[in-house]
Amino acid sequence: MTDTIDSLCKNCLRCVQSCPGQVITKVANAEYKRLGNSYWTPDIIRRQWFQAETGRIPVSGAGYGGPFSGPGFDDMWTDMSEIVRPTRDGIHGREYINTVVDLGRSLRYLRFDAAGHVVGDAPKKIEIPIPIILKDLPLGSLSESVFLAMAEAAQAMDTFMIAPVKEWKPYLEPYKAHLIPLLTEAEIDTHGELIRGVRIIEIQLSDETAARLSRIRAAYPDVLIMVRVRLGERSGEEVLALTRAGADILHLCADRDGNVESGNGPRFVKDVVRSVHMRLVEAGCRNEITLFASGGIAMAEHVAKSIIVGADAVALDIPLLLALECRLCFRCEAGLSCPVEVENIHPEWGKSRILNLIAAWRNQLIEVLGAMGIREIRRLRGEVGRAMFFDDLERETFGRLFGKRKKRESVGN
Amino acid sequence: MNAALQSETGPEGTAHSGRPEVRVTPSRFRNAIGKYIVRRSKECIACGKCADICPYGVHEFAGKTMARPKDYRCIGAACENNDFYCVRQCPQNALSVRLNPILEVLGDKRWTPELLISTWYMAETGEVPPGDIEYKIGDSGGGFDRIEFCFPPGREPDAVPDDEVSLRIPLNRRNDGRPEVEIDMPVYGGGMSYGSISLSVMIARARAYQAWNSFTCTGEGGYPEELYPYDDHVITQVATGLFGVREDTIQRVRIVEFKYAQGAKPGLGGHLLGDKVTPAVAKMREAVPGNALFSPFPFHSVYSVEDHKKHVDWIKHINPRALVSVKVSTPTDVDMVAVGSYHAGANIIHLDGSYGGTGAAPDIAKKNIAMPIEYAIVKVHNFLKEEGIRDEMTLIVSGGIRTAYDVAKAIALGADGVVVGTSELVAVECIRCAACESGRGCARGIATTDPELSKLIDEDWATQRLINLFAAWRRQLIEILRKLGMRDIRELVGRTDCLKHFDYE
Numbered sequence: 001m002t003d004t005i006d007s008l009c010k011n012c013l014r015c016v017q018s019c020p021g022q023v024i025t026k027v028a029n030a031e032y033k034r035l036g037n038s039y040w041t042p043d044i045i046r047r048q049w050f051q052a053e054t055g056r057i058p059v060s061g062a063g064y065g066g067p068f069s070g071p072g073f074d075d076m077w078t079d080m081s082e083i084v085r086p087t088r089d090g091i092h093g094r095e096y097i098n099t100v101v102d103l104g105r106s107l108r109y110l111r112f113d114a115a116g117h118v119v120g121d122a123p124k125k126i127e128i129p130i131p132i133i134l135k136d137l138p139l140g141s142l143s144e145s146v147f148l149a150m151a152e153a154a155q156a157m158d159t160f161m162i163a164p165v166k167e168w169k170p171y172l173e174p175y176k177a178h179l180i181p182l183l184t185e186a187e188i189d190t191h192g193e194l195i196r197g198v199r200i201i202e203i204q205l206s207d208e209t210a211a212r213l214s215r216i217r218a219a220y221p222d223v224l225i226m227v228r229v230r231l232g233e234r235s236g237e238e239v240l241a242l243t244r245a246g247a248d249i250l251h252l253c254a255d256r257d258g259n260v261e262s263g264n265g266p267r268f269v270k271d272v273v274r275s276v277h278m279r280l281v282e283a284g285c286r287n288e289i290t291l292f293a294s295g296g297i298a299m300a301e302h303v304a305k306s307i308i309v310g311a312d313a314v315a316l317d318i319p320l321l322l323a324l325e326c327r328l329c330f331r332c333e334a335g336l337s338c339p340v341e342v343e344n345i346h347p348e349w350g351k352s353r354i355l356n357l358i359a360a361w362r363n364q365l366i367e368v369l370g371a372m373g374i375r376e377i378r379r380l381r382g383e384v385g386r387a388m389f390f391d392d393l394e395r396e397t398f399g400r401l402f403g404k405r406k407k408r409e410s411v412g413n
Numbered sequence: 414m415n416a417a418l419q420s421e422t423g424p425e426g427t428a429h430s431g432r433p434e435v436r437v438t439p440s441r442f443r444n445a446i447g448k449y450i451v452r453r454s455k456e457c458i459a460c461g462k463c464a465d466i467c468p469y470g471v472h473e474f475a476g477k478t479m480a481r482p483k484d485y486r487c488i489g490a491a492c493e494n495n496d497f498y499c500v501r502q503c504p505q506n507a508l509s510v511r512l513n514p515i516l517e518v519l520g521d522k523r524w525t526p527e528l529l530i531s532t533w534y535m536a537e538t539g540e541v542p543p544g545d546i547e548y549k550i551g552d553s554g555g556g557f558d559r560i561e562f563c564f565p566p567g568r569e570p571d572a573v574p575d576d577e578v579s580l581r582i583p584l585n586r587r588n589d590g591r592p593e594v595e596i597d598m599p600v601y602g603g604g605m606s607y608g609s610i611s612l613s614v615m616i617a618r619a620r621a622y623q624a625w626n627s628f629t630c631t632g633e634g635g636y637p638e639e640l641y642p643y644d645d646h647v648i649t650q651v652a653t654g655l656f657g658v659r660e661d662t663i664q665r666v667r668i669v670e671f672k673y674a675q676g677a678k679p680g681l682g683g684h685l686l687g688d689k690v691t692p693a694v695a696k697m698r699e700a701v702p703g704n705a706l707f708s709p710f711p712f713h714s715v716y717s718v719e720d721h722k723k724h725v726d727w728i729k730h731i732n733p734r735a736l737v738s739v740k741v742s743t744p745t746d747v748d749m750v751a752v753g754s755y756h757a758g759a760n761i762i763h764l765d766g767s768y769g770g771t772g773a774a775p776d777i778a779k780k781n782i783a784m785p786i787e788y789a790i791v792k793v794h795n796f797l798k799e800e801g802i803r804d805e806m807t808l809i810v811s812g813g814i815r816t817a818y819d820v821a822k823a824i825a826l827g828a829d830g831v832v833v834g835t836s837e838l839v840a841v842e843c844i845r846c847a848a849c850e851s852g853r854g855c856a857r858g859i860a861t862t863d864p865e866l867s868k869l870i871d872e873d874w875a876t877q878r879l880i881n882l883f884a885a886w887r888r889q890l891i892e893i894l895r896k897l898g899m900r901d902i903r904e905l906v907g908r909t910d911c912l913k914h915f916d917y918e
């Protein structure tokens with residue numbers, strides 16, 4: 001007998017149970033178990049590989065075998081609608097479910113002159129067909145091929161890719177319309193021409209940003225200004241100030257595992273985004289601005305959940321690397337060689353893998369929207385009423401029966 | 414039907430005298446999977462000592478030599494303190510016992526390897542497994558897996574005979590002039606269509622439920638003729654695709670189930686992959702072989718409770734002796750949905766929670782959409798009570814009921830009874846590989862209509878395994894009631910005071 005082709009095993013164990021010599025057993029692959037880290041689990045990695053390879057959404061039989069709930073995104077469920085709401089059939093294409101989002105500011109109200117004509121211009125807006133942009137990668141054995149693959153994919157999907165200006169080389173020029181240069185404030189002054197050639201720029205937040213926004217806007221009136229806000233304890237106030245100062249888009253970033261530093265231990269990106277969103281709602285200006293969330297977005301469901309808690313869209317990073325077969329071994333971070341040589345991919349292959357992954361994610365978003373009876377992803381934003389949260393459900397049901405819940409162990413964030 | 418079973422169960426499979434009989438029905442595979450592995454080395458001289466001492470029947474003679482140990486019966490670590498511990502007693506030091514390394518790749522958080530093994534054991538023997546195999550609770554970290562009964566301390570279980578403890582539940586409480594259907598245990602079988610499972614499994618389910626005077630459900634895939642002998646124990650489904658629904662199928666049965674949604678893929682309708690639409694399946698569903706079949710979502714003719722009522726009325730008109738069950742999933746407003754079904758005239762409201770089984774569903778749906786059944790039971794039970802209609806509705810729940818203890822907990826949380834599916838499949842040796850949807854389906858002959866693969870399941874064998882499983886469950890349920898000082902499962906409904914939750918102070 002030759003060696004087994006383990007990757008084909010469907011885990012039915014018939015060989016184990018039928019072997020007359022009882023010599024076959026099955027063990028977990030130690031290398032598999034070492035993939036990723038506690039957040040980017042082997043299971044998540046494997047699923048993204050599958051989607052990037054096939055473009056298909058993961059489908060399986062039998063019930064869900066995972067934990068009851070969990071930390072991070074796993075402490076909420078999305079809603080479905082049962083019988084008394086309008087028909088929806090978007091999943092199999094007989095009706096249309098829209099995943100377009102608008103980037104940019106909205107007016108709070110219109111002004112009219114005495115003759116009844118609208119005064120002033122509507123703010124510039126850009127539509128993208130999916131609530132996803134591609135973010136600069138936080139790690140990886142990166143190369144021109146990788147950036148090309150991403151830029152090609154962003155262009156093909158008519159969305160955007162964020163590229164730090166230091167990576168900005170001539171080969172990226174053809175993709176300019178789909179690139180968002182990421183700049184420090186100092187770099188703004190030295191990259192005027194580059195900025196005039198794009199549709200959106202992203203600025204790293206500093207103490208000066210809010211004060212300087214109007215000057216930047218005046219210098220580049222045709223460019224949407226996105227500000228990268230590293231989430232922290234002051235995020236609510238920062239975001240409010242930036243909204244009032246006229247930023248078009250805010251990009252709320254957690255670390256790559258979705259954590260946000262705070263005084264009493266890390267908080268999870270979804271919870272921080274929810275409170276930032278609520279801060280803007282309370283201040284009456286949420287609708288004026290576009291919010292992106294990033295960090296810890298690892299699966300399609302995280303896009304839906306990020307939007308439910310208040311983001312308009314997300315910026316993806318590590319899943320793009322996974323699409324390129326990255327194993328998240330973190331060797332590259334230590335300056336070691338990449339076992340799958342991500343840097344040597346063919347850009348066309350990389351592009352297709354990224355497209356496959358995001359196509360599969362979009363299809364899953366549509367499943368979730370379809371189940372809720374929502375035909376328009378813009379309507380999902382902040383719709384916490386169409387989600388159920390572990391804490392709320394526990395309190396409303398078991399809390400009534402069993403009293404006070406002990407401090408959370410399994411579900412912490 | 415094999416002759417022995419026939420003589421026990423009478424012409425229609427119903428018991429002559431009380432209960433269907435348990436018959437030991439081992440695994441159909443050569444190597445049954447157990448928690449422990451027992452190995453006998455070449456040093457063995459076949460003295461037979463181990464066979465004499467082990468009370469669990471692990472060791473047997475096969476002619477002059479010893480047979481392969483039936484190690485799935487071994488209690489393993491728990492045996493070390495016994496005088497009869499064979500490893501120590503063997504004069505040749507020929508025996509070894511160790512944990513089965515396959516546990517690591519078997520099962521999952523909800524169906525742990527031990528729950529699979531214990532269910533197999535019950536299906537083989539009709540008894541709970543001895544030793545330290547966990548047969549009550551899984552490892553999901555929430556819901557049923559964090560809830561336990563608190564039996565009154567110091568109270569001996571009541572010494573009443575099994576037959577004086579009632580597990581019967583009525584399914585019609587409305588006084589609507591329709592039949593008073595009762596089932597002998599608070600469990601019936603969930604919808605599994607012809608197409609998603611093989612005909613032999615379907616028939617085995619019908620026979621086992623008939624034997625226990627309960628029901629199985631056709632799912633949405635038509636009503637195979639082979640089920641006609643079991644009409645009185647079959648629920649037929651009217652689902653959104655209306656596959657296989659005819660006047661005749663509605664009129665055959667005592668319960669018709671409207672399936673609005675399914676917990677494993679709430680809000681998404683159904684999908685039978687083209688490969689599974691064999692000519693036989695296509696004929697049953699009046700469709701084209703090889704073409705994938707979609708059940709849309711939701712009913713395209715139901716936009717309101719009034720529309721819903723109109724449909725219920727149609728069914729009631731076509732079959733005046735049928736009860737109507739409404740199967741829904743668990744959205745945030747599940748309590749309102751239940752009340753709506755009451756006003757539409759349903760006899761049974763069946764809530765299917767989010768973690769239940771399926772033939773195929775997008776993983777994103779299985780994991781994320783709708784709430785787990787544990788919450789929904791509490792919400793709906795309380796809401797129906799507040800509305801003053803709890804006593805008129807039969808509340809049936811499903812979606813992650815794996816063990817007899819889950820059944821009892823669901824009832825204590827407020828359900829009248831439960832629907833199961835996966836446990837039955839595990840009883841016929843489903844291994845939870847989740848590959849039901851791939852290709853022609855299940856490599857173990859369960860979730861398939863492939864003619865070759867289906868041969869892996871023998872109807873008699875499967876029937877008896879299911880009968881055994883329910884016998885084991887029944888005993889456990891009776892034991893739970895005895896320990897609580899109850900005589901009737903109906904006393905347990907909503908008795909949350911009998912439960913404790915490990916995560917609450």
Ligand code: SF4
Nearest residue numbers: 457458460461463503
């Ligand atoms: S007791 Fe030891 S030597 Fe004797 S039959 Fe059993 S294994 Fe063989």
Ligand code: SF4
Nearest residue numbers: 467471487488492499
């Ligand atoms: S360890 Fe105990 S239960 Fe297992 S085979 Fe030996 S005597 Fe039997």
Ligand code: SF4
Nearest residue numbers: 843844846847849855
């Ligand atoms: S394919 Fe696997 S999970 Fe599905 S029924 Fe068969 S054994 Fe069970």
